[in-house]
Amino acid sequence: MSGGLLYAFTGASLVALGLYALIVYAHLLRKILAFNVMGSGVFLVLVGLAQRAGAADPVPQAMVLTGIVVAVSATALALALMRRLFTDSGATTLDETD
DSSP: OOOOHHHHHHHHHHHHHHHHHHHHOHHHHHHHHHHHHHHHHHHHHHTOOOOETTTEEEEHHHHHHHHHHHHHHHHHHHHHHHHHHHHHHHHHHHOOOO
């Protein structure tokens, strides 16, 4: 098994693990962390499958670097919104209340 294929399989398992945690947990911080795990899995899949004749393809690598910057920014925004929700309502879940 090549190194790229190992990265791709590890990334696919991280996406599955993150999707499971995203569905199961109600706490917002755990959902944000699960979303980050899923993103890391997607980045690993992109890097793992970006092999051309033994050499790495630079285009998917550039996409992954850009994706990491966007993921950090989205995580910061999600954490700020979660903190605002906690400050306003005292809750850390998005339960529907009538």
